[in-house]
Amino acid sequence: MTAYVRAQRTGTEAFARELLREQNQTLRAIANILDVAVLGCDGTGRPILYHQAARDLVGDRLEGCAAEHRPERLHLHHPDGPPLDPAYQPLVRALRGEPVRDAEVVTRMPGQPRRISSPAP
Structure with missing residues (x-):
């Protein structure tokens, strides 16, 4: 060269x-x-966009946490109440290549009000 x-x-x-x-x-x-939490992840599920509203919502709960373990860490639930199965978490589904639209997830963090998110990949 x-x-x-x-x-x-x-x-x-x-x-x-x-x-x-x-x-x-x-x-x-x-x-x-934005006044809503936005978490952007790379192709492995590692957070790469994590602004102040997201930090206020999840704190440091994502540090070193694989995508499939986030439902437990973030206390994610279906809107009708039951805990979210890790395999059906919108991020995990998107990482598998599945199209995800209008997926509602409720975050029930101890000591915080109930929050609902509807991610778009």
């Missing part, structure tokens, strides 16, 4: 990194103005 090709590739990679950084900042700014 010539020095010219190396310089071209380095410049393109730097531009792509800068563009990605700007998009990330914009997405975080949008999430921060």
